[in-house]
Amino acid sequence: MPGRIVFLVLWGYFFLQLLNVYYIRPHSTRLFVCLVSVIGIFALQLFHCARRTRSVRARYAWLTVPVQVILAFLPVVLYHLVWGSFSAFPAASTLLLLPAPESWTVFGAIVGGTIAAVIGTSQTYSSATYIVISGILTALIVVALVRLADLVASLHAARAERARLAVEEERLRFARDLHDLLGGSFSAILLKGQLAQSMLPDRPEQAREQLDTLLRLSRQALTDVRSTARSYRDLSVAVEASAARTVLAAAEIEASVLVSAGRLPRELDTVLATAIREGVTNLLQHSAARRCQIEATRDGANVRLMIRNDGVRPAPNADDGAGLSALAARLAGVGGTLTTARSGEWFQVVATAPLDGAVPATPEIGAVVAPAVY
Numbered sequence: 068m069p070g071r072i073v074f075l076v077l078w079g080y081f082f083l084q085l086l087n088v089y090y091i092r093p094h095s096t097r098l099f100v101c102l103v104s105v106i107g108i109f110a111l112q113l114f115h116c117a118r119r120t121r122s123v124r125a126r127y128a129w130l131t132v133p134v135q136v137i138l139a140f141l142p143v144v145l146y147h148l149v150w151g152s153f154s155a156f157p158a159a160s161t162l163l164l165l166p167a168p169e170s171w172t173v174f175g176a177i178v179g180g181t182i183a184a185v186i187g188t189s190q191t192y193s194s195a196t197y198i199v200i201s202g203i204l205t206a207l208i209v210v211a212l213v214r215l216a217d218l219v220a221s222l223h224a225a226r227a228e229r230a231r232l233a234v235e236e237e238r239l240r241f242a243r244d245l246h247d248l249l250g251g252s253f254s255a256i257l258l259k260g261q262l263a264q265s266m267l268p269d270r271p272e273q274a275r276e277q278l279d280t281l282l283r284l285s286r287q288a289l290t291d292v293r294s295t296a297r298s299y300r301d302l303s304v305a306v307e308a309s310a311a312r313t314v315l316a317a318a319e320i321e322a323s324v325l326v327s328a329g330r331l332p333r334e335l336d337t338v339l340a341t342a343i344r345e346g347v348t349n350l351l352q353h354s355a356a357r358r359c360q361i362e363a364t365r366d367g368a369n370v371r372l373m374i375r376n377d378g379v380r381p382a383p384n385a386d387d388g389a390g391l392s393a394l395a396a397r398l399a400g401v402g403g404t405l406t407t408a409r410s411g412e413w414f415q416v417v418a419t420a421p422l423d424g425a426v427p428a429t430p431e432i433g434a435v436v437a438p439a440v441y
Contacts, residue, residue: 070220073116073212080152080205081109087150097146104153107138112156115163116213118220128164135160136177143184151198154181155205162210178203243393251344252288254351255314256281262317280317302340304328304363304372311347315359318351320376325362328370335420338397339363339372342405342418345394346374354378354414365422372418379414391416 088101111131114120124131135157142148154177161173181202185195259281266274308326315322331339343361350356356378363372395405403420 070118070216073209073216074113076209076212077109077112077116080155080209081105084109084150084152087152091148091150093142093146093148097142097148100145101142101148101150104138104141108135108156111135111138112160112209115160116209118217124164128160132157132160132164132173139177140180140184143188147188149184149188149190149198152201152205153198154178154184155202156209158202158206159209159213162206163213174206243397246393249288249291250348251311251314251351252284252291254348255317256284256288258314258318258351259284277317302337302344304331304336304339304343307340307343308361308363311343311361314347314351320350320356321358323358323360325360325364328363328365328372331370332423335370335401335403335423338401338403338420339370339418341397342372342394342416343374345391346416349391349416350374350376350378366419369419369421373415375413375415377412377414379409379412394418 084105088098088105091101093101111134114131115124115128115135117124136154139154139157142153158174158177161170161177164170165173178199181199182195185198190198259277263274263277263281266277305326308324312322312324328339330336343363346361347359350359354376356376358377360373360375363370365371391405391407398405398418398420401420402423403418406417406419408415408417
């Protein structure tokens, strides 16, 4: 729409120029020169203002702008003929296409040439004033409209790019959520399946218990998928810590779990619960741990989650960092950070995030789970 407005304004000025030529009533050759001048100036102005010619006009501005100036002053030089706003389009083109401050220098030269032309053609004081002022105002109006149209077009392009980036970000979020939510569940399902397989046929009752647990984990995984699809992804640190304790026990890993962070904001609770899932998933998939410590505590205005295990391998799997990178991105979204450290056989992941108004911890909400050996 702004481009069409500029187009209509240019056509309006073109017809005004034709009327101005008509009012000075040139004859024969003079009329032909005036019409060529007006039509040529207008055609070049359309070329200078069209968005489709942006790359071409910038390349040839050194040629088209001087041609426009010559056409504007040609009737003056040949026949001492001037009319209202005859130099407006060339002046506008200099501001649109030439770099500053050179553009303003050329603009001033065109205005000075216009003043000299009206004086040299013996115009009345009122006519001279009208021609000079109308030329300046017309040039500035054209420049303002063209730049406004370009600005609106750029804004629409930026909005479209922003929408595209939002879609990409949502795709990445969805993929990250699937990884975070299902990675631990699938690892537990695989572990339970392997345990059940090893117990058959010698211990059928224990195998049945493992299969029952596997079925429950499968249902939970299905619920997680549906929740993710609907963006209802609220998780709880306390619940995930309890689930991690169960999974670690099934893997015969000594688990020490301490949760005393109290009630947390919903988004922060979900992110830290996801961190527990990711940490336990990495532990099961990429380590040979026999002991694991999980602690969620308050540290002043922050909440601190620490997951530590003694299963560091000499050559970590190349995929170890993918889940942690995604988790770091999620923590950054709530103003938190993720750090990792290795010390001997121990590997530690620490997630820290601001509480932002979390409910103060109480014995009923934040509970200490005694270390359990399995």
